[in-house]
Structure formats: structure tokens, C-alpha cells
Amino acid sequence: MAYKHSTPATAISIDNTSTKRRLPTWLFIVILVVALVLLYFISNNHLVRMIAPYAISYTIPMLMTALGGLYSERSGVTNLGLEGLMLVGYFASALTIKMTEQTGALAVLPLGLLMGFLAGAVFSILHAFASINLKADQVISGTAINMLASALTVYLARIIAGSGNVRIVKIIVRKDIPGLSNIPVLGPLFFTQSYWSTWIAIAIWGISWFLLYKTSFGLRLRACGEHPSAVASAGINVYGMRYFGVMMSGALAGLGGGIILVTYSGEFNGSVAGLGFLSIAALIFGQWKPLGILGSTFFFGIATTIANVSMVIPQFGVIPPVIFKVFPYVVTLLALVAFSKNSAAPKAAGEPF
Amino acid sequence: MKIQFKSNAFVIALSAVILGLIAGGIFMALIGSNPFEGFLYLFKGGLMNIERVGNTIATAITLMLVGLSVSFAFKTGLFNIGASGQMLVGGLCATLIAHHLFIPRPLYLIVLILAAIVGGAVWGVIPGLLKAKFNVHEVVATIMMNWIAYWSIFYFVPAFLKGPSLETESKSILFEQSLRVKWLNELFGGSEYVNLGIFVAIAAIIIIKFILDKTTLGFELKAVGANRFCAEYAGIKVNRNVIISMMIAGALAGLAGMTFYTGYSRNMQIGVMPSMGFDGIAVALLGASNPIGVFFSALFFGMLQSGKGFMNAMTDIPPEIADTIIATIIYFTATSVLFKRLWDWVAKKMSDIVAQKGGK
Numbered sequence: 001m002a003y004k005h006s007t008p009a010t011a012i013s014i015d016n017t018s019t020k021r022r023l024p025t026w027l028f029i030v031i032l033v034v035a036l037v038l039l040y041f042i043s044n045n046h047l048v049r050m051i052a053p054y055a056i057s058y059t060i061p062m063l064m065t066a067l068g069g070l071y072s073e074r075s076g077v078t079n080l081g082l083e084g085l086m087l088v089g090y091f092a093s094a095l096t097i098k099m100t101e102q103t104g105a106l107a108v109l110p111l112g113l114l115m116g117f118l119a120g121a122v123f124s125i126l127h128a129f130a131s132i133n134l135k136a137d138q139v140i141s142g143t144a145i146n147m148l149a150s151a152l153t154v155y156l157a158r159i160i161a162g163s164g165n166v167r168i169v170k171i172i173v174r175k176d177i178p179g180l181s182n183i184p185v186l187g188p189l190f191f192t193q194s195y196w197s198t199w200i201a202i203a204i205w206g207i208s209w210f211l212l213y214k215t216s217f218g219l220r221l222r223a224c225g226e227h228p229s230a231v232a233s234a235g236i237n238v239y240g241m242r243y244f245g246v247m248m249s250g251a252l253a254g255l256g257g258g259i260i261l262v263t264y265s266g267e268f269n270g271s272v273a274g275l276g277f278l279s280i281a282a283l284i285f286g287q288w289k290p291l292g293i294l295g296s297t298f299f300f301g302i303a304t305t306i307a308n309v310s311m312v313i314p315q316f317g318v319i320p321p322v323i324f325k326v327f328p329y330v331v332t333l334l335a336l337v338a339f340s341k342n343s344a345a346p347k348a349a350g351e352p353f
Numbered sequence: 354m355k356i357q358f359k360s361n362a363f364v365i366a367l368s369a370v371i372l373g374l375i376a377g378g379i380f381m382a383l384i385g386s387n388p389f390e391g392f393l394y395l396f397k398g399g400l401m402n403i404e405r406v407g408n409t410i411a412t413a414i415t416l417m418l419v420g421l422s423v424s425f426a427f428k429t430g431l432f433n434i435g436a437s438g439q440m441l442v443g444g445l446c447a448t449l450i451a452h453h454l455f456i457p458r459p460l461y462l463i464v465l466i467l468a469a470i471v472g473g474a475v476w477g478v479i480p481g482l483l484k485a486k487f488n489v490h491e492v493v494a495t496i497m498m499n500w501i502a503y504w505s506i507f508y509f510v511p512a513f514l515k516g517p518s519l520e521t522e523s524k525s526i527l528f529e530q531s532l533r534v535k536w537l538n539e540l541f542g543g544s545e546y547v548n549l550g551i552f553v554a555i556a557a558i559i560i561i562k563f564i565l566d567k568t569t570l571g572f573e574l575k576a577v578g579a580n581r582f583c584a585e586y587a588g589i590k591v592n593r594n595v596i597i598s599m600m601i602a603g604a605l606a607g608l609a610g611m612t613f614y615t616g617y618s619r620n621m622q623i624g625v626m627p628s629m630g631f632d633g634i635a636v637a638l639l640g641a642s643n644p645i646g647v648f649f650s651a652l653f654f655g656m657l658q659s660g661k662g663f664m665n666a667m668t669d670i671p672p673e674i675a676d677t678i679i680a681t682i683i684y685f686t687a688t689s690v691l692f693k694r695l696w697d698w699v700a701k702k703m704s705d706i707v708a709q710k711g712g713k
Contacts, residue, residue, distance in 0.1 A: 140687040151676030152380075
């Protein structure tokens with residue numbers, strides 16, 4: 001599935017859109033200065049200090065899942081099954097932590113997250129096999145993944161844990177980062193009341209950016225999403241690359257699901273309430289770029305937080321919360337309209353090779 | 354005489370169903386239950402007596418209309434994954450009418466149906482317009498529309514239709530204002546869910562079959578689905594057909610929402626994306642996007658969905674097995690090229706054997 005008109009490619013070039021639409025340097029500096037000044041003023045605001053940690057905790061699962069989507073779509077496979085893959089990770093983490101938390105070992109939570117990561121990767125093989133080997137309709141396969149995940153996880157939860165909900169006792173304790181939390185502007189916003197999983201996620205984001213944009217492996221992976229036949233003629237295994245992309249998407253979505261559990265949820269309840277689809281929206285709104293998805297997931301995270309807290313904080317009560325909840329979806333539709341003429345979507349995403 | 358065996362859509366769909374049922378059996382066996390017993394109770398729960406048949410039909414009504422919606426869009430080469438959102442909006446329009454409009458019943462039913470059609474069609478036509486005017490992929494657009502509907506209703510229902518006790522659902526529609534009627538309930542041995550939606554669904558199937566097979570519009574829609582460039586070359590207005598197709602698909606899903614929210618359940622729960630919107634994809638795929646096929650596959654899936662409660666009561670198998678089976682069937686339909694290869698291989702062997710025997 002490509003998000004744009006499928007005109008035949010005329011020249012072999014990788015990701016030429018990124019150079020065409022790069023901001024001029026002076027504009028970039030102006031934006032940076034304005035942002036810092038704004039940040040300085042708002043960081044003194046009590047309200048902002050209060051909701052910033054929540055906004056970050058809503059952002060991180062989406063960031064991981066959208067980053068997974070980036071791997072998959074850049075390698076040329078559309079993955080609409082992110083919601084389901086997230087759910088699989090959510091469930092696997094819950095189950096692992098539930099079964100091991102009595103031991104009281106330190107490694108319980110990391111092990112839970114790791115199992116979520118692995119479970120997502122394994123489950124995504126179903127999608128990889130269908131869309132890469134069998135050249136199936138990737139949209140239908142992704143939909144099947146979503147439905148299968150939501151049915152199967154609750155099915156297994158009922159058998160193994162006795163009910164559709166799996167509650168865990170241990171979750172990650174929020175901590176101020178020593179030293180960094182005292183930095184004037186950034187400290188109160190980013191380094192207080194933070195989960196350690198947040199820093200792992202940011203590290204994964206950084207490593208992924210490096211892997212995809214600074215190594216030859218990343219160039220090959222992205223080329224598979226643009227001109228797979230050119231990559232194949234250079235002697236590179238397109239199937240292998242695409243398997244890697246899809247399995248990374250499953251793994252990261254699974255990790256995202258696990259992070260939901262160990263940070264703000266504490267309970268597997270059979271649904272991630274559309275966060276996987278929201279991540280797809282963030283991927284599109286971020287125009288299939290690592291920095292773009294970092295920005296868009298944070299943007300959506302703030303919107304979600306404001307919608308959730310507007311009941312209790314009167315300052316936000318003037319705007320109905322529904323505005324914030326539908327806002328990410330509406331802006332994604334608008335972004336699709338705005339970029340429809342020259343979309344940055346990988347050219348071969350959704351097309352079997 | 355040479356006999357040719359070939360795989361066709363029906364054989365492939367049937368293979369997917371059988372494999373889905375086998376997978377369901379394996380999941381039942383994995384948890385230590387007897388799969389034969391499980392399936393026996395699953396089918397019994399859907400068909401055991403006239404009342405349960407009525408419940409199966411009540412479930413199938415909604416699936417029929419959603420399946421029809423998805424398959425109508427398929428015919429034009431569009432994938433309507435947004436039936437859930439269209440159901441929600443159509444259902445909301447119908448629910449509002451049911452709460453606020455008190456006029457003679459025949460007239461009331463017409464207004465109710467029109468409201469659901471308008472609600473669903475509006476939600477369907479927006480992705481259609483975006484596709485036609487800006488080339489926005491309809492799958493992404495309909496997913497976004499789903500969640501816009503989901504969250505809008507999440508806040509709309511408590512604000513304007515709040516029930517007396519629960520925060521999470523709207524107040525119930527009066528029996529006289531719902532799609533349920535006494536004689537139909539009595540006809541099906543007291544099944545309380547079966548409702549007038551059955552006539553809406555059957556009428557929709559006949560009308561859609563007529564549109565697709567007998568009208569210029571249907572021909573144009575199918576031509577666009579078969580090859581949009583060819584259709585464009587032949588002078589068919591592709592964009593116009595895309596918009597019309599999504600509008601009609603949305604209207605059908607809106608009707609499905611009406612049958613569910615004012616017939617089957619009589620209230621709207623918030624925070625629930627109606628799963629029928631996705632089950633409808635299975636109905637359309639299994640019915641090979643043919644209105645008659647949709648009719649029968651909706652009955653089949655309706656039976657699975659309505660029998661699962663009984664099976665859960667009689668065995669240790671969780672009711673989610675039905676959804677697992679449906680999801681597996683969709684997966685196997687997506688990967689149907691596997692069966693096509695398998696059956697073509699079997700067919701080739703059979704033809705060879707027949708040819709050898711004939712040669713002797």
C-alpha cells in the first residue's frame with residue numbers, strides 16, 4: 001500500500017525528498033531560539049511541570065511503536081498490525097512479570113519488557129510470512145494480526161491467569177535523575193519523575209536513527225522500501241531485509257506495549273485503546289522520519305495528557321476534552337492532504353517484491 | 354475425455370474456513386479441552402432451538418450489512434476498514450432519533466433508516482472525497498475516521514444521552530421505539546434480540562445485487578475496481594465512482610449500526626469499538642464479495658458469535674475462541690495463494706492420473 005499516487009519511478013534515487021524539503025539553516029536557528037525561550041517561560045508554570053512527566057509517559061509507548069512502523073515501512077512492508085503487536089507485547093510482559101514477581105528479583109521488570117519485545121517479534125513473523133513470502137494483501141494480513149492478537153491474548157489470559165485481566169504488583173518507580181533534574185529549564189520538564197524505561201526507549205530511538213541513516217545496512221534497508229529491484233540487483237537479499245524490518249516493528253511495538261504495562265497501566269486489560277493506530281498516525285504525521293516521529297508522538301502525547309487531565313484541572317476545562325482526543329487523527333488526515341502531492345512515504349511500501 | 358480440475362474462489366474460501374476451524378480446535382486442545390465437545394457446544398449454542406436460531410439471525414443481521422459494506426467497497430477496489438466508525442455514527446444518528454422522535458411507527462421507521470443511512474454515508478464519503486481529491490489512501494483515512502468517531506461518541510453519549518445508572522452507556526431506547534417487535538420475537542420462540550433489521554438486511558442485499566448486476570452505476574463501479582486506468586480510458590469518471598462507492602459503503606455500515614444499537618442492544622456503550630466492523634471484513638472475504646455469498650457467510654459467523662456464550666458455559670473454553678477462529682480465517686484468506694498453489698498442485702496430479710487412466 002502506498003499512500004500516494006503510484007506513478008512509475010523515473011530515476012533511482014534514495015530518499016530524495018529529505019534534501020528537497022530541508023529547512024534553511026537560519027530558519028532552523030530561529031525556531032530553536034523561539035522554542036527555547038518558550039520552554040523557559042512555560043517551565044516555570046506549575047501546570048506544565050505537573051503534566052510534563054505524564055506527557056512523556058504517554059509518548060514513549062507510541063514512540064517505540066511508531067519507530068517499529070518506521071522500520072517496517074522503510075523496508076517496504078506496510079504494517080497495520082501494530083495495534084495487535086503492541087497488545088501481544090503488553091500481554092507477554094504482564095504474564096512474565098506476574099509469574100516471576102514473587103521472587104522479588106531486580107530483573108523482573110527488565111525481563112518482562114524483554115519478553116514483550118521478543119513476543120512481538122515472534123508474532124510479527126506471521127505478517128512477514130504473509131506479506132513477503134506469499135505476497136498477500138498486507139492490509140488484510142495486518143487486520144488479521146490485530147484481530148488475532150486481541151482474541152488470542154484474552155483467550156490465553158483467561159486460561160493462564162484465570163480472568164481477562166492480568167494485574168501486576170511491581171511497576172517502575174518514578175525517580176528524579178540526580179544532577180540532571182537540577183538543570184534550570186530542562187530539568188523540571190524532562191528529568192524529574194521519570195521512568196528508567198523512558199531512557200532506554202530514547203536510546204533505542206537514537207540507535208535506530210544511527211542504524212537507518214548512518215550505516216550501509218540502513219541505506220540498504222531504506223532502499224528496499226524505495227526500489228527493491230535495484231537493491232536485489234546489487235546482490236542484497238530483499239526478503240531478509242524486509243523480514244528484519246517487519247520483525248523489528250513487531251519487537252518495538254511489543255516493547256511499547258510492555259512499557260504501557262510497567263509505567264502507567266499496571267494491568268493487562270485486553271486492549272491498548274487505539275495506541276497502535278495512533279502510532280501509525282504519528283508515523284505518517286512525522287513523514288516517515290525518526291526526528292519527525294519523535295516530534296509527532298510527543299505532540300500526540302501532550303494532546304492525550306491534556307484530554308485525560310482536563311477533567312481534574314479547571315484551566316483545561318474550558319476546551320472540551322474531545323477536541324484533544326480527536327486532534328491527532330484530524331491533523332494526520334490534514335497532513336495526508338497537505339503532503340499528498342509529494343509524499344515522503346516509501347515508494348514501494350505495501351508492494352510485494 | 355480430459356477432465357480439468359481447477360481451484361476457484363469458493364474452494365479457497367472453504368479451505369480458509371476449514372483451516373480456521375482446525376486452528377480453533379488446536380487452541381481448544383492446547384488448553385486441555387476436547388475440541389469436538391467444544392465445537393459441538395459452539396454449534397449447539399447457535400442452533401440448538403428456535404430461540405437460539407433467532408439470536409444467531411440477530412447477530413447475523415449486523416454482520417450481513419457490514420459485510421455488504423466492505424464487499425461493496427471491494428468491488429470498486431477500495432478497502433473499507435472504517436465500517437466500525439460508520440456503524441458508530443449511523444448508530445448514534447438512529448439512537449438520537451429513537452430517543453427524540455415520536456411519530457406514527459411506519460413513518461418513524463423510515464426516518465430512522467434514513468438517519469442511519471445519512472450518518473454512515475457522511476462518515477464514509479469523507480475518506481472517499483479525500484481519496485478522490487487528494488489521493489489519500491482510504492485505509493489510513495478510514496482508520497482515522499474510526500477513532501474520530503470512537504472518541505466523539507466517548508464524550509457525546511455521557512453528555513447528551515446519559516443513562517440513569519451507568520456512566521459508560523446511554524439510556525435504553527423504549528421497546529416501542531426500537532427495531533424489536535413482539536410478533537418477530539414470538540416467532541423465534543422468545544428470542545429477544547431478533548429485530549426488524551432482518552428485513553433491512555435482506556432488502557439491502559437485493560438492492561445492492563441489483564445495483565451491481567443490472568445498472569450502469571454498478572458496471573462503472575466494478576470497472577473502476579477491475580482496472581481504474583482502463584476505466585478512465587473508457588471515459589468512466591473514476592473519482593466520482595470512488596466517492597459514490599465509499600458513500601454507499603458507509604451508508605450500509607450506518608444501517609448495520611442502526612440494527613445493532615437500536616435493535617440488538619438498545620443502547621450505546623462508550624469506549625467500545627464495535628468488533629463487527631472488522632468481523633465484516635471476514636464476512637466479505639468469505640462471501641467472495643458477492644451479496645449472496647455475504648448472506649450465507651454472515652449467517653455462519655453469526656452462528657459462531659452467538660454460540661460462544663453457550664460453549665463457554667458448558668466447557669472451560671473461553672468465548673474468545675470464536676474471535677480467534679474468525680481472525681484465523683481472515684489470515685488464511687489473505688494467504689490464500691498458499692491454498693491456490695496446493696489445490697492447483699492436487700488438481701494437476703488428479704488430471705494426470707485421469708489422463709493416464711484414459712490413455713490405457
